[in-house]
Amino acid sequence: MDEGIKTKKASREVLGSSGQRVTGQRALLLDILHRSGEHLDADELYRRARRRQPRLSLSTVYRNLQLFKKLGLVNEHHFAGEHHHYEVKSAVEHQHLLCLGCGKIVEFYCPMSRQFKEKIGREHGFKITGVEVRMVGLCSSCRNQKVAK
Ligand SMILES: [Zn+2]
Ligand SMILES: [Zn+2]
Incomplete structure (x- = not known):
């Protein structure tokens, strides 16, 4: 059964155990997603992350979102328009x-x-x-x- 990923620590463990390095950028992106509790698109995530890591690129954000999705850390939604929204997988399906x-x-x-x-x-x-x-x-x-x- 899919219990979702509750905590930031757990997300990092998933990253680590999948053989992916927990880089500063990955940790930052996960941190923003966890804290916001909102549904962010890649642009918004990029905008927020750049405040803390100005050298981050949008393509890095896209790449990491795909990785998080593959590892089951985030859900990708297609609500409307051209882009997708991402949120941290929560324990309770909503x-x-x-x-x-x-x-x-x-x-x-x-x-x-x-x-x-x-x-x-x-x-x-x-x-x-x-x-x-x-x-x-x-x-x-x-x-x-x-x-x-
Ligand atoms: Zn309205
Ligand atoms: Zn949601």
């Missing part, structure tokens, strides 16, 4: 609401997804390892703006 007006992302827990997983997995002979539910709509402030216009 789902996302996306506001089409302002791009806000809200997380919610979907207790049904566990039942779905089992039922649908059984029906199709799949071992389901993850469920992604993405709901789109307008958040309350975007809805209020619409009314005001």
Whole structure:
């Protein structure tokens, strides 16, 4: 069962035990992802990381995000637009609401997804390892703006 990766220390251990070096840059990127608790795209991660390591390049950020993804440290989401958002894998599976007006992302827990997983997995002979539910709509402030216009 996928329990997710809870702590920064655990992420570093995963890196270390996969034979990847825990470089300063990798540690910094993981640190930012862990601290923010948000869904950051590569550009935003790059912007924040550069404040602490001005010589970091965007391609390094991309490369490391792919590595983190491969090692199961982060989840990659495709919410909207051209780019992906990344977040640290949390212990509890959660789902996302996306506001089409302002791009806000809200997380919610979907207790049904566990039942779905089992039922649908059984029906199709799949071992389901993850469920992604993405709901789109307008958040309350975007809805209020619409009314005001
Ligand atoms: Zn909104
Ligand atoms: Zn999330």
